[in-house]
Amino acid sequence: MSGKPIVPLVEYEMASDEVRAVYDDIMATRKSDWINNFWKVLAHDPPHLRRTWESLKEIMGLGGALDPLTKEMIYIAVSVTNGCEYCTYSHTASARAKGMTDAQLMELLAVTGKANETNRLANALRPPVDVQFEPRG
Amino acid sequence: MSGKPIVPLVEYEMASDEVRAVYDDIMATRKSDWINNFWKVLAHDPPHLRRTWESLKEIMGLGGALDPLTKEMIYIAVSVTNGCEYCTYSHTASARAKGMTDAQLMELLAVTGKANETNRLANALRPPVDVQFEPRG
Amino acid sequence: MSGKPIVPLVEYEMASDEVRAVYDDIMATRKSDWINNFWKVLAHDPPHLRRTWESLKEIMGLGGALDPLTKEMIYIAVSVTNGCEYCTYSHTASARAKGMTDAQLMELLAVTGKANETNRLANALRPPVDVQFEPRG
Amino acid sequence: MSGKPIVPLVEYEMASDEVRAVYDDIMATRKSDWINNFWKVLAHDPPHLRRTWESLKEIMGLGGALDPLTKEMIYIAVSVTNGCEYCTYSHTASARAKGMTDAQLMELLAVTGKANETNRLANALRPPVDVQFEPRG
Amino acid sequence: MSGKPIVPLVEYEMASDEVRAVYDDIMATRKSDWINNFWKVLAHDPPHLRRTWESLKEIMGLGGALDPLTKEMIYIAVSVTNGCEYCTYSHTASARAKGMTDAQLMELLAVTGKANETNRLANALRPPVDVQFEPRG
Amino acid sequence: MSGKPIVPLVEYEMASDEVRAVYDDIMATRKSDWINNFWKVLAHDPPHLRRTWESLKEIMGLGGALDPLTKEMIYIAVSVTNGCEYCTYSHTASARAKGMTDAQLMELLAVTGKANETNRLANALRPPVDVQFEPRG
Numbered sequence: 001m002s003g004k005p006i007v008p009l010v011e012y013e014m015a016s017d018e019v020r021a022v023y024d025d026i027m028a029t030r031k032s033d034w035i036n037n038f039w040k041v042l043a044h045d046p047p048h049l050r051r052t053w054e055s056l057k058e059i060m061g062l063g064g065a066l067d068p069l070t071k072e073m074i075y076i077a078v079s080v081t082n083g084c085e086y087c088t089y090s091h092t093a094s095a096r097a098k099g100m101t102d103a104q105l106m107e108l109l110a111v112t113g114k115a116n117e118t119n120r121l122a123n124a125l126r127p128p129v130d131v132q133f134e135p136r137g
Numbered sequence: 138m139s140g141k142p143i144v145p146l147v148e149y150e151m152a153s154d155e156v157r158a159v160y161d162d163i164m165a166t167r168k169s170d171w172i173n174n175f176w177k178v179l180a181h182d183p184p185h186l187r188r189t190w191e192s193l194k195e196i197m198g199l200g201g202a203l204d205p206l207t208k209e210m211i212y213i214a215v216s217v218t219n220g221c222e223y224c225t226y227s228h229t230a231s232a233r234a235k236g237m238t239d240a241q242l243m244e245l246l247a248v249t250g251k252a253n254e255t256n257r258l259a260n261a262l263r264p265p266v267d268v269q270f271e272p273r274g
Numbered sequence: 275m276s277g278k279p280i281v282p283l284v285e286y287e288m289a290s291d292e293v294r295a296v297y298d299d300i301m302a303t304r305k306s307d308w309i310n311n312f313w314k315v316l317a318h319d320p321p322h323l324r325r326t327w328e329s330l331k332e333i334m335g336l337g338g339a340l341d342p343l344t345k346e347m348i349y350i351a352v353s354v355t356n357g358c359e360y361c362t363y364s365h366t367a368s369a370r371a372k373g374m375t376d377a378q379l380m381e382l383l384a385v386t387g388k389a390n391e392t393n394r395l396a397n398a399l400r401p402p403v404d405v406q407f408e409p410r411g
Numbered sequence: 412m413s414g415k416p417i418v419p420l421v422e423y424e425m426a427s428d429e430v431r432a433v434y435d436d437i438m439a440t441r442k443s444d445w446i447n448n449f450w451k452v453l454a455h456d457p458p459h460l461r462r463t464w465e466s467l468k469e470i471m472g473l474g475g476a477l478d479p480l481t482k483e484m485i486y487i488a489v490s491v492t493n494g495c496e497y498c499t500y501s502h503t504a505s506a507r508a509k510g511m512t513d514a515q516l517m518e519l520l521a522v523t524g525k526a527n528e529t530n531r532l533a534n535a536l537r538p539p540v541d542v543q544f545e546p547r548g
Numbered sequence: 549m550s551g552k553p554i555v556p557l558v559e560y561e562m563a564s565d566e567v568r569a570v571y572d573d574i575m576a577t578r579k580s581d582w583i584n585n586f587w588k589v590l591a592h593d594p595p596h597l598r599r600t601w602e603s604l605k606e607i608m609g610l611g612g613a614l615d616p617l618t619k620e621m622i623y624i625a626v627s628v629t630n631g632c633e634y635c636t637y638s639h640t641a642s643a644r645a646k647g648m649t650d651a652q653l654m655e656l657l658a659v660t661g662k663a664n665e666t667n668r669l670a671n672a673l674r675p676p677v678d679v680q681f682e683p684r685g
Numbered sequence: 686m687s688g689k690p691i692v693p694l695v696e697y698e699m700a701s702d703e704v705r706a707v708y709d710d711i712m713a714t715r716k717s718d719w720i721n722n723f724w725k726v727l728a729h730d731p732p733h734l735r736r737t738w739e740s741l742k743e744i745m746g747l748g749g750a751l752d753p754l755t756k757e758m759i760y761i762a763v764s765v766t767n768g769c770e771y772c773t774y775s776h777t778a779s780a781r782a783k784g785m786t787d788a789q790l791m792e793l794l795a796v797t798g799k800a801n802e803t804n805r806l807a808n809a810l811r812p813p814v815d816v817q818f819e820p821r822g
Contacts, residue, residue, distance in 0.1 A: 004265075007517075044517050059247045074211060082218065086266055092691055106729050119664070120661050127175050246531070250531050359811075360534075383805070391799060400452075554810050638814070641817070666772065
């Protein structure tokens with residue numbers, strides 16, 4: 001393995017105004033004083049950086065139908081299913097910062113593991129969808 | 138597409154005592170009077186049927202660190218990420234039976250979609266894991 | 275299989291003004307007079323509908339570093355790798371509407387298949403990343 | 412993580428004539444003087460090495476319906492979707508050697524990310540395939 | 549869902565000589581008198597058809613280090629993990645034709661399911677690779 | 686990348702009696718004197734540790750319809766398809782301990798690679814399932 005990012009990290013000091021505006025909003029929203037490396041690589045495409053951050057802020061924040069910790073745990077479940085190393089470390093850290101206990105993490109993973117198992121049993125044996133499961137309407 | 142299951146459905150009437158014992162426990166646990174097709178195909182391997190049901194009952198039930206609805210939503214996130222059709226229909230139906238609203242479903246999917254997107258951006262650009270995200274201990 | 279959508283299709287006639295504004299922009303951008311079913315299910319979450327459409331319009335359109343047909347072909351490669359049925363039909367149709375020939379489709383699929391094969395050979399045999407492949411900078 | 416390959420690298424010096432013939436063709440085709448590690452692990456199965464190289468040469472080369480750079484970019488999109496680290500480094504390097512700019516890379520990844528997102532929204536909401544998208548013939 | 553193939557089936561009667569030569573070899577190798585639909589869609593790219601068939605014949609046949617039934621079962625495990633419907637039906641049928649019993653199928657699926665589960669537990673918890681598991685050499 | 690596990694390793698010395706009972710059974714079953722790191726991270730959820738080990742012991746052991754080496758090879762095929770690094774190292778080591786030769790490994794990977802390729806060709810071209818492949822009954 002290499003360990004080097006595919007594009008250099010765009011540090012705050014060398015960033016354009018467009019990128020700095022996003023970095024500033026990330027830090028203000030999170031009440032933190034640093035930017036994690038995911039954004040520093042995405043910054044090579046400033047409009048994509050801005051769109052991705054704004055969508056994420058809107059989706060992951062307060063005021064929706066799900067609380068922020070539940071959403072971080074769903075993020076972990078997906079990242080683990082896809083095997084994304086960076087995302088597993090970063091979203092586990094975020095979920096812990098939002099109060100996730102180790103007991104909750106382990107139970108989340110038990111569910112994630114079991115879903116990955118039964119997904120394949122259904123893929124393999126091809127049971128017809130029961131009429132009771134059909135959506136109404 | 139075919140639509141036929143890979144092995145015939147094992148209906149209650151023709152099931153062995155070992156299989157019926159599992160079917161009875163499924164219905165008693167769920168307070169329902171029918172068995173969904175997933176179990177009817179799995180019943181061709183009775184010990185596997187029993188193990189899968191018992192694990193699932195233990196993992197998905199009450200009394201853990203996460204509530205049952207949160208766990209059903211995690212199940213949906215994984216099933217959708219893997220593209221399992223049967224599992225998407227069955228776990229969406231289960232989550233709705235446990236009170237999931239359409240607003241919660243749509244928000245869960247916004248998170249699931251975004252995680253699948255950013256997982257690939259991280260896979261592609263390979264940002265190093267920030268030291269702030271490293272697990273303690 | 276069921277064939278029914280998980281949530282009802284939101285047809286133009288019953289859509290809210292917020293949804294209609296997105297539908298109108300989709301039709302104007304595409305110079306077409308109909309809305310495909312993907313948007314009609316996403317419309318149950320109007321802000322998500324709007325964000326998804328606006329990102330897609332910005333990413334897939336003219337004026338970027340890649341031409342629109344190349345981008346549709348990349349979309350097909352990903353959809354096929356993930357096994358998404360709806361996306362395979364819809365993006366193949368879009369790419370054909372933008373001029374993709376059957377020869378181009380078949381060659382795109384030869385590449386996609388080969389990448390899926392060699393990805394697993396590399397996952398399995400774990401060759402170290404050659405220093406010649408390390409990103410500069 | 413280990414970092415060691417699962418089987419030792421077969422260096423040119425210790426390679427059989429059958430393997431050397433493939434190595435020689437790789438270097439001649441690429442006008443280079445080295446062999447990357449992917450081939451050195453695959454060389455433990457000489458017929459598989461030969462078949463894989465010959466298919467890849469035929470598929471990825473000049474003279475097809477798609478130009479070689481477009482094909483490298485499709486390879487990146489698939490490798491990133493699958494999370495293959497070696498393939499991401501090697502095909503990004505190859506695409507850059509064929510002229511891919513950072514702007515093209517970032518746009519390719521925006522498309523890849525968005526496809527991974529919308530694939531899951533379609534998997535989840537199960538919109539029926541529109542009749543307008545049905546293949547003719 | 550649509551159910552229509554993306555490109556029309558190339559039937560023997562309308563096939564070019566190049567395609568017929570492959571079809572004839574498929575039927576001769578399998579001692580059968582029909583061609584399954586996978587080859588009939590791939591036939592739109594005759595060199596790709598030929599290469600894919602010849603690789604598959606070489607890999608899946610007699611005389612290797614693994615017997616043909618074991619190889620069909622590995623094919624099922626992969627197809628089920630990827631959720632490929634056509635491949636699941638076709639390779640299950642092929643494995644049965646080579647003698648796979650339902651008990652073998654169910655055990656293969658128990659292993660496949662369990663591997664999919666523990667893969668995600670390892671992806672999530674990131675245990676270091678034990679030195680005892682490091683490849684020699 | 687980080688390389689640190691998400692939760693600390695639970696070593697035998699600090700383990701609870703419940704965890705030690707599982708560790709003892711793992712070592713007795715395998716006739717070994719050490720525990721690999723996968724179990725040491727799973728030990729943070731002792732009932733999950735026990736369930737996972739007991740299922741795995743039952744599924745992977747002697748006395749089933751498939752021999753233990755075949756099952757380890759299926760495990761490798763799945764782990765490689767999913768890109769699980771830890772699982773690839775650990776199950777390759779297990780399979781070698783059970784007698785897998787390098788020739789068998791390379792042939793298993795040729796099949797796994799080819800299945801991943803043809804799965805995508807079928808996902809893309811959507812051939813209808815042939816009636817000859819439909820399950821009986």
